[in-house]
Structures are given as structure tokens and as C-alpha cells.
Amino acid sequence: MSAMREELEKIIHRLPAKQLKLLLSYARELEDDELTSANIADIEAGKAEIARGEWVDWDELKRELNL
Numbered sequence: 200m201s202a203m204r205e206e207l208e209k210i211i212h213r214l215p216a217k218q219l220k221l222l223l224s225y226a227r228e229l230e231d232d233e234l235t236s237a238n239i240a241d242i243e244a245g246k247a248e249i250a251r252g253e254w255v256d257w258d259e260l261k262r263e264l265n266l
Contacts, residue, residue, distance in 0.1 A: 214222065234242075248254065 211219070211222070
């Protein structure tokens with residue numbers, strides 16, 4: 200068994216029932232999740248913005264917004 204799977208199982212065993220229900224719901228979404236052509240276009244547009252230098256440093260933005 201992989202180390203990642205073992206770690207995930209340890210976390211799952213510690214979670215209360217309410218959080219397990221949320222995790223199960225999320226896992227089902229991940230299992231069924233497929234990228235649409237619109238998703239792929241958004242990803243490619245984001246990559247192009249980054250390549251053009253159109254991005255903001257998260258820590259700098261938090262400082263500017265006093266967060």
C-alpha cells in the first residue's frame with residue numbers, strides 16, 4: 200500500500216461521522232469529475248496569463264488588502 204493511501208486511511212479513521220459524510224460526497228464528485236471543453240479553455244487561458252506575467256503574488260495581495 201502506498202504511503203499516501205496509508206496516511207489517508209489514518210485520517211479517515213479519526214474523522215467524526217459528519218465529516219466522513221462530507222468526505223464521501225466529495226470523493227464521489229472527484230470520481231465523476233470530468234473536464235469540459237470550457238474547463239480546459241479556462242485552464243489554457245490561465246496558463247497564457249501566467250506566461251504573460253499577468254499574476255499576483257498571494258502574500259502581497261493579502262498585505263495590500265490588510266487580510
